Amino acid sequence: MPKKLQRKLPVPKQTAAPVPAVAGGGGSEGSTALFSRKRVTPRVLAEFTSQLAVLLNAGIPVMKSLRILEGQLTPGPMKRIAASLVEDVEGGTSLSEAMSKHDLVFDALYTNMVRAGEAGGVQEEILNRLSGFLEQSETIKARVRGALAYPVAILCVAIAVLMLVFAFVIPKFKSVFESMGKGDLHWTTKIVMNLGDHMKVWWWSYMLGVVLVVALHRLLMVRVDGYRSLMHRLALRMPLFGTLVHKSLVARFARTFGTLIQSGVPHIEALDILQASTKNVHMRGAVHEVQSSIREGAGFAVPMGESGMFDDIVVNMVDVGEQTGELDRMLAKIADRYETEVDRTVETTFKAIEPILLVVMAVVVGFIVFALFMPLLTMMQTIGRRG
Numbered sequence: 001m002p003k004k005l006q007r008k009l010p011v012p013k014q015t016a017a018p019v020p021a022v023a024g025g026g027g028s029e030g031s032t033a034l035f036s037r038k039r040v041t042p043r044v045l046a047e048f049t050s051q052l053a054v055l056l057n058a059g060i061p062v063m064k065s066l067r068i069l070e071g072q073l074t075p076g077p078m079k080r081i082a083a084s085l086v087e088d089v090e091g092g093t094s095l096s097e098a099m100s101k102h103d104l105v106f107d108a109l110y111t112n113m114v115r116a117g118e119a120g121g122v123q124e125e126i127l128n129r130l131s132g133f134l135e136q137s138e139t140i141k142a143r144v145r146g147a148l149a150y151p152v153a154i155l156c157v158a159i160a161v162l163m164l165v166f167a168f169v170i171p172k173f174k175s176v177f178e179s180m181g182k183g184d185l186h187w188t189t190k191i192v193m194n195l196g197d198h199m200k201v202w203w204w205s206y207m208l209g210v211v212l213v214v215a216l217h218r219l220l221m222v223r224v225d226g227y228r229s230l231m232h233r234l235a236l237r238m239p240l241f242g243t244l245v246h247k248s249l250v251a252r253f254a255r256t257f258g259t260l261i262q263s264g265v266p267h268i269e270a271l272d273i274l275q276a277s278t279k280n281v282h283m284r285g286a287v288h289e290v291q292s293s294i295r296e297g298a299g300f301a302v303p304m305g306e307s308g309m310f311d312d313i314v315v316n317m318v319d320v321g322e323q324t325g326e327l328d329r330m331l332a333k334i335a336d337r338y339e340t341e342v343d344r345t346v347e348t349t350f351k352a353i354e355p356i357l358l359v360v361m362a363v364v365v366g367f368i369v370f371a372l373f374m375p376l377l378t379m380m381q382t383i384g385r386r387g
Contacts, residue, residue, distance in 0.1 A: 040077050040078050040081070040105050042134055042137065042138040042141075043135075043138055044078050045078075045105065045106075045134055046131050046134035046135045046138060048069065048073075048078060048082070049127050049130050049131040049134060050127075050128070050131035050135075051069055052065055052066070052069060052127055053124050053125075053127035053128045053130075053131055055068060055069070056123055056124035056127065057124040057128075062089060062095055062123070063086070063089055063090060066082060066085050066086045066089060066095075067086055069082050070082040070083050070085075070086055081102050081105060084098070084101070084102070085098045085099065088101070094115075094118055095114055095118065095123075096111050096112075096114040096115035096118055099111050099114060107277060108273045108276055108277060109256060109260070109273050109274075109277055110130060112260070112265055112269065112273050113126050113129070113130055113259070113260065113263045113265065114126060114127070114130075116260075116263045116264040116265045117263065117264075119264070120264045122263075122264075126263050126264075129259055129262065129263060130259075133255060133256070133259050136255065136339070137252070137255075140248070140251075140339060140342060140343075143343060143346055144244075144346055147346045147347070147349075147350040148350065150350070150354060151350060151353045151354055151357055154354070154357045154358065154361070155357060158357070158360075158361045158364070161365070162364070162368075165368060166195070166196045166199050166200070167200075169372070170192060170193065170196040170372070171196070171200075173372050174193055174196070176376075177189065177193070177375055185375055186371065186374040186375060186378070188367065188370060188371035188374060189371045189372065189374055189375050191371065192367075192368055192371040192372065217231075225281075228281055229281050229282070232280045232281050232282055233282060235280070236280075236282065240349050240352065240353065241349065243345055243349075244342065244345045244346060244349055245280075246309075247338050247341050247342050247345060248338075248342050249278075249280055249283045249309070250309070250310060250314060250334070250338050251334075251335050251338035251339045251341075251342055252278075253274065253278070253283065253287070254314070254331045254332070254334040254335035254338065255331070255332075255335035255339070256273075256274055256277070257270055257271070257274055257331055258327075258328045258329075258330075258331030258332045258334075258335060260273060260274070261327060261328045261331075262328035262332075267294055268291065268294060268295065271287055271290060271291040271294065272291070274287050275287045275288055275291065282308075282309060283309055285307070286303070286304065286307035286308075286309040286310070289303040289306070289307055290303045290304055290307075299319070299322055300318050300319070300322055300327075301315050301316070301318055301319035301322070304318060314334055317330045317333065317334055318330060318331070318334070
């Protein structure tokens with residue numbers, strides 16, 4: 001561990017928060033936290049953290065800082081949580097322990113970093129890092145959501161237009177075509193007519209099927225390890241999106257691990273927190289292998305390289321950081337690099353998706369238009385010959 005980190009800590013082992021806290025607490029506090037999580041957005045949490053850091057940096061005690069924040073927060077879940085923190089800290093509870101009671105808002109990463117700040121006497125510095133970490137994570141999510149908005153909007157409009165066509169337009173044309181006799185209809189027209197009849201009768205089964213598939217998928221993701229592993233593997237190998245998912249995982253690993261050890265959390269405990277907060281089972285397995293290697297007295301580089309989750313550049317940068325005692329700085333550089341690549345990948349991926357969606361829409365709509373107007377053109381040609 002770097003010398004500058006050794007001065008800040010060690011964190012007492014008996015005070016470390018149990019990693020399972022990430023999953024949520026029990027009792028009334030657990031239900032309160034669950035409600036709060038639905039309403040307390042990462043942006044609000046980042047602002048709260050930043051403001052608390054500013055107040056502590058100005059020399060204002062924790063108790064008074066929390067009271068100031070409680071007073072200026074608008075009514076809502078975050079204000080209630082701030083009031084609870086004030087009450088607990090006033091009663092002699094440490095800030096990290098008070099926060100751990102709301103473990104679905106302040107997760108294990110958050111509370112352990114605050115605990116490290118309390119042990120090392122650098123609480124405001126830790127909160128500043130936490131605030132930057134939260135804001136950076138939210139910025140990446142916002143960019144992905146923003147890039148998704150246009151393709152999703154196109155897809156929704158396309159589905160709505162097709163539903164309207166099958167519900168209102170095709171029945172009008174059908175009454176006209178029936179007088180012409182089905183044998184006279186073009187094969188494309190027959191396909192569209194039959195599809196319209198089928199959808200008119202069975203549309204509900206498709207909607208129910210989608211709901212059931214989504215529900216079954218969620219159930220299997222929670223209950224079946226093999227299915228979850230398969231889905232996470234597919235997410236990493238999916239065309240266009242797989243690269244984005246992989247780079248996001250590496251960026252989050254580097255940013256979280258680097259922030260934790262920079263804050264003074266020991267490596268083993270930092271990897272515990274990282275493993276518990278990682279959703280992808282393959283990245284979680286890679287973190288577990290690294291942790292096992294560290295416990296045996298070996299280094300980071302070999303298990304990272306063998307995991308298949310980290311490329312040679314990442315492995316070598318981590319190796320250099322470990323050798324020079326600047327692992328936290330190297331991890332920060334890796335995070336910066338991969339977050340930049342995530343931004344570029346988001347931009348290029350969704351630029352590719354937009355024209356693909358437009359082409360698919362054009363083909364589908366063009367096929368329907370051709371199928372509907374082909375009999376009319378045939379009829380007009382027939383009338384023209386007779387005339």
